[in-house]
Amino acid sequence: MSWFSDWKEKRAKKKAEKAATAAAAPAKKEAAASSAPAAAKGAKAPEFIADSPIDGYVPGLGAPPGGKINIAIYWAAACGGCDVSLLDTDEKVLNIGDMSNILMWPIATDGKEKDIEALEDGEITVAMINGAIRNSENEHMARLLRKKSQILVSYGACACLGGTPALANLVPGGVNEIKDYVYGVTPTSANFIADGGRKLEDVMPRPEYNAPEGTLTLPVLYDTVKTVDQVVDVDYYIPGCPPTQKSIAALLDALVGFVYRGEALPPKGTTVGVIPKSLCEECHRHKENRRITEVFEPHEVLNIDHDLCLLDQGILCLGAGTIAGCGAPCTKADQPCRGCYGPPKPVSEQGSSIFTAIASLFPIEANDAKMNEDDMDDIMSVIKDPLGYFYAFSMSKSLIKRAVNEGGQ
Amino acid sequence: MAEFEPKIVAFCCNWCSYAGADGAGVARMQMPTNFRIIRTMCSARVDPEHVLRAFSKGADGVLVLGCHPADCHYIGGNYRARRRIALLRMVLEQYGFDPKRMKLEWVSASEGEKFQKTVIEFVDTIKALGPNPVCSKEA
Structure with a gap:
């Protein structure tokens, strides 16, 4: 409850302040538009900063002394949420405009690969790559941006850990099985083939096609989805699905x-926006160390206690094995942590460390000593799809990394 | 080609299975030499990560040996361990491993004979299964 009321209060406060500033300065819009000079004079800008969860726009920054820097943002195998998340920084995004030329940002600007290729090595100051490395184009762009930039940031859960795209690693037949299914078995594809009297080869994408005008190529899908740092050298990591405003700020x-001031950057390899503890430290819920025998999806629990640990309520929360820093927005909204920030520092295997903890929540039965291992399998089978659930974000960084085939095929 | 000799990692609880293995050695019981013992303080000390790491580095099978239920030196360690191992078995199956590659067995300090039997049976199982699929994939 507390979170909701806090949020309501904050919202009301914000509204009141907005109304007050609007009344005090009817020309607010104008002032905001010509922000730099107005902010330098007036009291409005500092007020806004105090209210904002992040530091807010630093007004009147202008171009840096050494000229604008170059920034490139690229999406590999990603949903696009990371690309959009940069806009979550609200007005702070204007600082990016003051500071830099954006050479590439798929969702917002029209940057082309050939423009990047034409640059000198190291001409881009910062390149951010979001998304996992799924195909040959992703890898090519990662290598290209690494070559052309001084700082490379691995941005978002997919780039840092593999994320959801990396669950494709668990298809035993790899890329061929996926393609056969998508282009041959799914109803839309199957109907398309059947209706037109086509064959599977007609619809299956070919990496190369000889047209009269020349050879056309398509990127090749990889069997194993990789993280960015498994392909190129990475300077900074920003985890999250998507990264929070705070991390970006x-x-x-x-x-x-x-x-602007020539200050030193954080040391190479820094993970930005994390606190080296588990998420439970940040979560507002209290723990009663209850034992569970059943597990639920959040929507199956009618009255979720807003202050009690989700694990105590039988909802599988991955917070215990996830690094803090996000501010626990999911558990505040009665949703379990899914582990998008990755494991805490000393841990390498996020999934196994969480299911180790969760297995310990199951109570010891009175007749436990008489049970055999098959009974244990029955008890633990209340957890469906443990691999997909506990490794939802970290498959590429796991020890085994992909499905294996017994018999050495 | 020479017969496939599996590499097996055996995690033995300090209080029973390790002593059991010791007893088997002192009694000069014959058994295959394919296993390497790692002594842990309890079967619950065996993090599933240890097992996964063993597989990722090329172990063909993993044995986890602990005290019999109701016999744990730390009262409840083996109860925890067996629940974890059950979950881990599900995870290994989802990866595509044969679940028989990992075995949880209870061997007490006096059961040198059971240790011998367990090892012989497990080595036979792994020999039938063939090499670790993670390795054969890379090769």
Whole structure:
């Protein structure tokens, strides 16, 4: 409850403040539009900063002393949420405009691969790659951006851990099985083939096609989805699905300091926006260490206790094996942590460390000593799809990495 | 080609199975030499990560040996362990491993004979299964 009321209060406060500033300055819109000079004079900008969860727009920054820097943002195998998340920084995104030329940002600007290729090595100051490395184009662009940029940021859960695309690693037949299914078995494809009297080869994408005008090529899908740092050298990591405003703001602040005042950047390999503890430290819920015998999806529990640990309520929450820093927005909204921030620092295998913890929540039965291992399998089978659930984000970083075939096929 | 000799990692609880293995050695019981013992303080000390790491580094089979239920030195360690191992068995199956590649067995300090029997049976199982699929994939 507390979160909801907090949020309501904050919302009301924000509204009241907005109304007050609007009344005090009827020309608010104008002031915001010509932000730099107005903010330098007036009291409005600092007020906004105080209210904002992040530091807010640093007004009147202008171009850096050494000229604008170049920034490139690229999406590999991603949903696009990371690309959009950069806009979550609200007005702070304007600082990016002050500071830099955006050479590539698939969702917002029209950057082309050939423009990047034409640059000198190291001409891009910061390149951010979101998404996993799923095909040959992703790998090519990652290598290209690494070559052309001074700082490479692995941005988002897919880039850092493999994320949802990496669950494709669990298809035993690899890419061929996926393609056969998508282009041959799914109803839309199957109907398309049947209706037109076509064959599977007609609809199956070919990596190369000889047209009269020349050879056309398509990227090749990989059997194993990789993280960005498994392909190229990465300087900074920003985990999250998508990264929170705070993480992005932290990176931006570091960049602003570096570009304008020549301040030192964080050491290479830093994970931005995390706190080296488990998410439980940040979560507002209290724990009663209850034992569970059944597990539920959040929608199956009618009255979720807003202050009690979700694991105590039988909802599988991955917070215990996930690094903190996000502010636990999911558990505040009665949803379990899914582990998008990755494991806490000393842990390498996120999935197994969580199911180790969760297995310990199952109570010891009175006749436990008389049970055999098949009974244990029955008890634990209340957890469906443990691999997909506990490794939902970290498959590429897991020890086994992909499905295996017994018999050495 | 020479016969396939599996590499097996055996995690033995300090209080029973390790002593049981010791007893088997002192009694000069004959058994295959394909296993390497790692002593742990309890079967519950065996993190599933240890087992996964063994497989990812090329172990063909993993044995987890602990005290009999109701006999744990730490009262409830083996109860925890067997629940974890049950989940891990599901995970290994989902990866595509044959679940028989990992075995949980209870061997007490006096059961040198059971240790011998367990090892002989497990080595036979793994020999029938063939090499670790993670390795054969890379090769």
